[in-house]
Amino acid sequence: MQRVDCHCHTHHSDGSLSVADLLKLAKEKGLHGLSITDHDTLAAYQTAPTLAAELELELISGIEISAEYQKYSIHVLGFAFDLQHTALHEFCATLQLKRQQRNEAICQRLTECGLPLSFHELSIRFPEGSIGRPHIAKLLVEKGLIKSTRQAFERYLSNQGRCYIPGLEVGVEHAIDLIHQAGGLAVLAHPHLIRPLRIIPTLCEMPFDGIEAYYSHTTLAQAKPWLDLASKKNWIITGGSDFHSPQKNYIALGCAFTPPEYFTLLQKRFLQNNSALSTFSASVETCHF
């Protein structure tokens, strides 16, 4: 069985590995391919296609957009889009700027609350990419200002926390639309984690193309309702680990994967949208999804 992990992160968002090390690990684990889905950034794809080709790993474009529905955080995965798409790059650049402003505000508020943390320190500690609350929590722990990431979120960073600053305010439908504009397919990420449950039916009415039914530690019984939904809606089914770091060893790269028939479909679409990337693309038949 060819395993393809369509949900993992690098240090360009909140993962700990570089693109090269992530791809090396994928090879060591015997994966057939993968999609890197960093939060709100395409930075990994500056090097990923060349490095993946060298390792003979099949790679398709991916992103995980931090969207919101009624103030609840919803993650939208995008796959197989054009890696050069201007609007998508502009969107990522705007989000990075918003993240920076938000991080500055969080640092200021933490300092006022007796946890001295400067935005400068944060930028030095995490020089790469898409920085957010997980990085802030990590630095608070490293500085000995708080016991654990969990406590950092509970007391300060979550939307009930003392230092909460609202998110990036990207609507779910806006995220889906942008992925479509770039020629990609939009997939509802880790649906079993969505809370409150009552918003799920509304989300499922949105113009998604697929759902992430397979995820680390989900059982077949847990996947079943999402598989049934996908079949009803004629959606694609994806799967991935949501791997972030080898230190988090309970979430291993490749522990969940995308069914090969859906990966083939995504790969065809990826090659159509990125013809400059592959010398084989001319022979790929048209994808009619």
Ligand code: AMP
């Ligand atoms: P941000 O993109 O900066 O808003 O951070 C969102 C990320 O923070 C999510 O993707 C989670 O990884 C993490 N996160 C959110 N809430 C919690 C929580 N209560 N405990 C630990 N991590 C959390």
Ligand code: ZN
């Ligand atoms: Zn993440």
Ligand code: FE
């Ligand atoms: Fe996510």
Ligand code: FE
């Ligand atoms: Fe993720």
